[in-house]
Amino acid sequence: MRITMVGTGYVGLVSGACFADFGHQVTCVDKSTEKIAALQRGEIPIFEPDLDRLVETNARAGRLTFSTELAEPVSNSDAIFIAVGTPSRRGDGHADLNYVYAAAREIAGSLKGFTVVITKSTVPVGTGDEVERLIRETDASADVAVASNPEFLREGAAIRDFKHPDRIVAGTDDERARKVISEIYRPLYLNQAPVMFTSRRTAELIKYAANAFLATKITFINEIADLSEKVGANVQEVARGIGLDNRIGSKFLHAGPGFGGSCFPKDTRALIKTAQDFEAPIRIVEAVQAVxxxxxxxxxxxxxxxxxxxxxxxxxxxxxxxxxxxxxxxxxxxxxxxxxxxxxxxxxxxxxxxxxxxxxxxxxxxxxxxxxxxxxxxxxxxxxxxxxxxxxxxxxxxxxxxxxxxxxxxxxxxxxxxxxxxxxxxxxxxxxxxxxxxxxx
Ligand SMILES: NC(=O)c1ccc[n+]([C@@H]2O[C@H](COP(=O)([O-])OP(=O)(O)OC[C@H]3O[C@@H](n4cnc5c(N)ncnc54)[C@H](O)[C@@H]3O)[C@@H](O)[C@H]2O)c1
The missing domain is CATH 3.40.50.720 (NAD(P)-binding Rossmann-like Domain)
Known part of the structure; x- marks a missing residue:
């Protein structure tokens, strides 16, 4: 498969390098000229274990290239992934979708032949609809399917997570798009990673629900830690005591200073906002954020x-x-x-x-x-x-x-x-x- 990755950050670079490692032909595109220049010189702009080796091997094999220009790779691709940032919008906590929409407009101008445009960025429910509308507004005759394929990798273990995912979620009702996505991930389901096809909106919501649930688990054990201090209990033993219950599971039960990072804080904020907009507030996540x-x-x-x-x-x-x-x-x-x-x-x-x-x-x-x-x-x-x-x-x-x-x-x-x-x-x-x-x- 010929793939363009739009956005070459923590997710785009890891995903692009892993897809190349599966044998696909990948171009990673980014607006940042410094980032692309560094990658073309063989330097990795972020720290992620083993990423340097993966990028080098695949670049040397000619399967992975880097560019600031989107038009040419897009016109030659079977699939285009959007992996740009979706930070919190200043002021209200909604996801800022400007980068996603700008990427969609740029992609629309260069599409040739049947192409699947796949949002890998974490985006609120309905973003795929808008991406599709923007593409059709720019090119009414585009032969395109817009899908959602949220990413679940964790920084620090990103390559392992990408190559051994618990599941792959692909949101699209388009049969041709399903075939393309299946082909892209074929090396993984040979490894028995389940590919779960859903509607686009369901896929978009799965990602937020997953992150909000994990953030809730962390916050829960943090509050249990506070109580443990007051009553003379040991939170690590409490965590083990509940985590050994298969219904609960031991992961994400480590008490600490509160969650942070590039995903959980912004994704819980965005889910809270979406839920409020649709008059289905998720109060448990609102409490998690405040705590x-x-x-x-x-x-x-x-x-x-x-x-x-x-x-x-x-x-x-x-x-x-x-x-x-x-x-x-x-x-x-x-x-x-x-x-x-x-x-x-x-x-x-x-x-x-x-x-x-x-x-x-x-x-x-x-x-x-x-x-x-x-x-x-x-x-x-x-x-x-x-x-x-x-x-x-x-x-x-x-x-x-x-x-x-x-x-x-x-x-x-x-x-x-x-x-x-x-x-x-x-x-x-x-x-x-x-x-x-x-x-x-
Ligand atoms: N970082 C993670 O661990 C992680 C995990 C899962 C999902 N995600 C999601 O993936 C998305 C990307 O996250 P990230 O951490 O990789 O972000 P990042 O900031 O590291 O990378 C985004 C890149 O996109 C580039 N970009 C922006 N607009 C562009 C355009 N129009 N054309 C080309 N390049 C453009 C930026 O220059 C930047 O290099 C976010 O939605 C995030 O929520 C992140």
């Missing part, structure tokens, strides 16, 4: 509580800035409101992240960036673990303690065993588990 929004500042207060509620004159070392490990993505990372709240409480901030510091510099001011966890701990009154990067899981605790002004660890990801940290003479705070104080202070 999650408050949580980041609550985590800052948790840090401050160690020092009697005031952080003036205190230096806090932040370990981890990205919203999850194995990505450089800082979009809506919990670290941003957390750090701002710590600064509001008077703290001086040092920070280290293995991949996120470049993006963090444009999001956060008055932060001293360090070159490793130990230099971040130097002179710090507390270390706050915000992202559970692998390299933070086995820190040399005696060395960390020697570097610090005051041996306090606030572990917002529960990556350590409380007794183990306390045994090294730390005060240790985590989420939904009892505090440990071995400092005698």
């Amino acid at each position: 999650n929004d408050n949580r980041k500042r609550a985590m800052a207060r948790k840090v401050a509580a160690v020092f009697g509620g005031n952080l003036r004159g205190k230096t806090i070392g932040i370990l981890g800035l990205t919203f999850k490990p194995n990505t450089d993505d800082m979009r809506e990372s919990p670290s941003i409101p957390l750090i701002t709240a710590l600064q509001d409480l008077g703290a001086t901030i040092k920070a280290y992240d293995p991949e996120g510091m470049k993006q963090a510099r444009s999001e956060l001011s008055d932060v001293t960036y360090c070159d490793g966890p130990y230099s971040c701990a130097e002179g710090a009154d507390a270390i706050v673990i915000v992202t559970e990067w692998e390299q933070f899981r086995a820190l040399d605790l005696p060395r960390l303690k020697r570097e610090m002004a005051c041996p306090v660890i606030v572990d917002l990801r529960n990556i350590y065993r409380p007794e183990e940290v306390a045994a090294h003479g730390f005060r240790y705070e985590s989420v939904g588990r009892a505090s440990q104080n071995a400092t005698g202070v």
Whole structure:
């Protein structure tokens, strides 16, 4: 199959490279001339494990090319994926569909022969109808089917997720489009990934329902964590105790600083808005959003509580800035409101992240960036673990303690065993588990 991917970001680049790896002929198009120039030089503009190798292999084999020009690849494609951003619209939280509609108009001008235009971006119900209308408005005779194929990959494990999905959702009633989509994903259903064909609107809603459900699960365990702290229970054991029940499942039951990232916050906001517009409000998701929004500042207060509620004159070392490990993505990372709240409480901030510091510099001011966890701990009154990067899981605790002004660890990801940290003479705070104080202070 000949495929054009419009939008070469976290989703477009991974999907394009994986499709090429399946043997399809793929052109990844992006408006950003820097991004395309970097890719043409063989540089990967984002951090995603193993993506460099996948891109290089397929580019070298001639199956994957990059361009800022859309017309030529579109005119030669069997399928065109739209994988542009759908951020929150400023002011009201609806998904901003300007990039999607602009892409649809551009595509419409260059279609030749039967083509399937497939929205991979996360878009509200009804967006496919509008994409189709825009295409037909530009070219009334276009032989086109517009389908929805939401993407479920997770940053940090994107290639694995793309190649071993739990399911592929394809929304279209058009028989020819179903054939094209089946052919594109054939290597996967040989691997037994179920392809689920639905109506376009159903496919669009599946994506939002999935993300809102996962966000709800996270928020649920976060509130159970707060209760655990109050009643002297251990949230990790509660999570295991409920997660072993197959009806519940153990995933997404890790208490922490609240969800962030490029998808959950904007997608829950957009679902709330769509539901309100259709007079079918989803109150549970409205509650999730409100609880999650408050949580980041609550985590800052948790840090401050160690020092009697005031952080003036205190230096806090932040370990981890990205919203999850194995990505450089800082979009809506919990670290941003957390750090701002710590600064509001008077703290001086040092920070280290293995991949996120470049993006963090444009999001956060008055932060001293360090070159490793130990230099971040130097002179710090507390270390706050915000992202559970692998390299933070086995820190040399005696060395960390020697570097610090005051041996306090606030572990917002529960990556350590409380007794183990306390045994090294730390005060240790985590989420939904009892505090440990071995400092005698
Ligand atoms: N990031 C994820 O983990 C993830 C997972 C599943 C779904 N999604 C969804 O996929 C979509 C893309 O997300 P992303 O994280 O890859 O975004 P991104 O911001 O990383 O990439 C979007 C790219 O589209 C380009 N672009 C915008 N308009 C264009 C146009 N008209 N022509 C060509 N290029 C254009 C931008 O320059 C940018 O490089 C969003 O709707 C998102 O919700 C993201």
